[in-house]
Amino acid sequence: MDPMKAQQLAAELEVEMMADMYNRMTNACHRKCVPPHYKEPELTKGESVCLDRCVAKYLDLHEKLGRKLTELSVQDEEMMRKAAVGSGH
Amino acid sequence: MDPDQQLRNLRDFLLVYNRMTEICFQRCTSNFNYRNLTMDEEHCVDSCAGKLIRSNHRLMGTYVQLMPRMVQRRVEEMESKATENAKAAASASVMPPVTEASSASQTTITSSPPPQIPGLLAADAGPEARGSLSKPAGLDIPVELDAAVFNPNLALTYKLIVLEVFFFWICHKM
Numbered sequence A: 001m002d003p004m005k006a007q008q009l010a011a012e013l014e015v016e017m018m019a020d021m022y023n024r025m026t027n028a029c030h031r032k033c034v035p036p037h038y039k040e041p042e043l044t045k046g047e048s049v050c051l052d053r054c055v056a057k058y059l060d061l062h063e064k065l066g067r068k069l070t071e072l073s074v075q076d077e078e079m080m081r082k083a084a085v086g087s088g089h
Numbered sequence B: 001m002d003p004d005q006q007l008r009n010l011r012d013f014l015l016v017y018n019r020m021t022e023i024c025f026q027r028c029t030s031n032f033n034y035r036n037l038t039m040d041e042e043h044c045v046d047s048c049a050g051k052l053i054r055s056n057h058r059l060m061g062t063y064v065q066l067m068p069r070m071v072q073r074r075v076e077e078m079e080s081k082a083t084e085n086a087k088a089a090a091s092a093s094v095m096p097p098v099t100e101a102s103s104a105s106q107t108t109i110t111s112s113p114p115p116q117i118p119g120l121l122a123a124d125a126g127p128e129a130r131g132s133l134s135k136p137a138g139l140d141i142p143v144e145l146d147a148a149v150f151n152p153n154l155a156l157t158y159k160l161i162v163l164e165v166f167f168f169w170i171c172h173k174m
Helices: A003-033 A045-088 B003-028 B039-093 B098-111 B113-122 B126-132 B134-138 B147-172
Strands: none
Touching: A003 A045, A003 B003, A045 B003, A045 B039, B003 B039
């Protein structure tokens, strides 16, 4: 597979994952910040501020988890490599 | 590993990543007085991440252990059905009207294997099913196929499925 096609596929995948994350984030923040009372159509100030902070927290969390995931998967890979080397001898 | 498989693995990994973020966010964040994550929330997120990743690893390990047994049972079922079909075909071909018998045996052979093969391939769980769902459509059993050829193909299919699951586990890292 040529690198151009691989790059294009990776970019498409990234876009899809960003869209998926965005959908999950909107669901989660709506559930957290907007109580289902629906007395009036306007957002209260509290709800608006909550939504802002919710988005900031979600993105922060997303980034932290990504770093933690790569860290753990690197550890796993090393462990498996050591196991493979150990069993080889 | 072919690039399609790699792409599927990457896609699965990214989906799990998104799901993890959602779950940990739902369970851990409660304080919307601040824009940044509080110390409690950070600690909760660390624990959440570790727990989810380790539980995923454990699930994968158990699945890899149990799946081959299921596949083996399916394969044995199919093999016994195939031998039954072979006997039926042999007895049918002994009958005097040759052309009628041959068409009858051909139809029995063509009609019975197709439902079994999707069953065997459906024994794979989600990740495999996507790749293998295309196989039943393309796997049009040729009319001349007889049971003697069918059995070695089954053993090979079984080995391929076990290998696929094993490589998926090793390379997925989740």
